[in-house]
Amino acid sequence: MTDIKRRAFLKTGTAAAAMLPIAGFAQADDSGEIQFANAFDETKIDWKPLPGPDGEPTEHVSLSFLNIDEKAKVIDILFKFSANSKIPMHKHCSNYSTFTVQGELNTYDTDGNLKSVRPAGVFKAGTPGEAHTEGGGDEDVVVYFSLRPYTSTDPIYEILDENLEVVAGMCFDDLKELYEAYS
Numbered sequence: 001m002t003d004i005k006r007r008a009f010l011k012t013g014t015a016a017a018a019m020l021p022i023a024g025f026a027q028a029d030d031s032g033e034i035q036f037a038n039a040f041d042e043t044k045i046d047w048k049p050l051p052g053p054d055g056e057p058t059e060h061v062s063l064s065f066l067n068i069d070e071k072a073k074v075i076d077i078l079f080k081f082s083a084n085s086k087i088p089m090h091k092h093c094s095n096y097s098t099f100t101v102q103g104e105l106n107t108y109d110t111d112g113n114l115k116s117v118r119p120a121g122v123f124k125a126g127t128p129g130e131a132h133t134e135g136g137g138d139e140d141v142v143v144y145f146s147l148r149p150y151t152s153t154d155p156i157y158e159i160l161d162e163n164l165e166v167v168a169g170m171c172f173d174d175l176k177e178l179y180e181a182y183s
Contacts (some may be wrong), residue, residue, distance in 0.1 A: 016131055040102045040120075042142055047080060050183050052088070053168035060085040060135065066144075067177045073172045075147040075156075075179075080104070082170055086112075086135040089160040092128055093169075094149035096156075100125045103141035108133045110164060147175070 045064045049057035058081035065077070067076040078101070081087055086108060104119040112130050117137065118124060135141070149156045155169040 001150075009080040020058075020172040032150070034037055035161065040142065042080070042102065042140075045078060045080075045142075050079075051153060058088060061087045064102050064173075065182065067178050070176070073148075073150045073152060075145075075175050077147065077175075078142060079145060080140055080142050081134060081136045083136040085138045086120055086133045089131055089162075090124060090157050091131045091132050091160065091165070093155040093158055094147065095125075095127055097123065097125045101142040101144055103139045104137035105141045105143050106135055131164055147172075 017149045034048045047062040047064055050061045050063050052058040062080040064078040064079060064080075065075070067074075069075070072156065083103070095179045098118070100120050102120055104117050105122075106114060107116045107118075109115050113134075115132065148171050151171075152173045153171050155171050156164045156175070158180050159168040159170070161167045
């Protein structure tokens with residue numbers, strides 16, 4: 001790993017530790033690999049239910065808002081997905097970034113096949129993409145999402161049914177309204 005990549009990783013870890021209840025450090029081993037250790041205390045997070053399309057709490061998912069940037073139309077949020085469970089099928093309709101804080105984030109394709117595993121400490125920058133579902137591995141997973149629609153009304157997510165038809169959408173204004181209701 002180059003010194004530039006190592007410094008960028010350390011900056012990412014430091015920023016995450018400053019924003020969340022994480023005690024963490026990063027260090028290089030003899031091979032030059034960076035190992036990040038953290039202790040995240042999810043009991044200090046004010047978890048709220050995520051309403052589903054029917055208004056009832058969505059199974060296997062909780063959330064906690066970190067920041068709503070009205071000017072930039074960016075939302076920073078923590079999601080907690082239950083262990084060995086999947087949240088509803090959906091697709092991302094805007095740019096986003098994730099950082100797995102605790103546990104491992106498992107992503108599944110539309111047939112239920114495991115597509116990826118992102119353990120704690122993994123960052124991913126994403127763009128609008130294909131339908132999928134997600135969930136925790138053997139323990140609940142906590143994931144930081146930075147949602148970047150950059151507009152008030154364009155969808156961030158589309159929730160899909162078993163036929164992959166859109167049953168609900170979620171935009172910046174919807175999440176802002178939910179944040180205000182929870183504040």
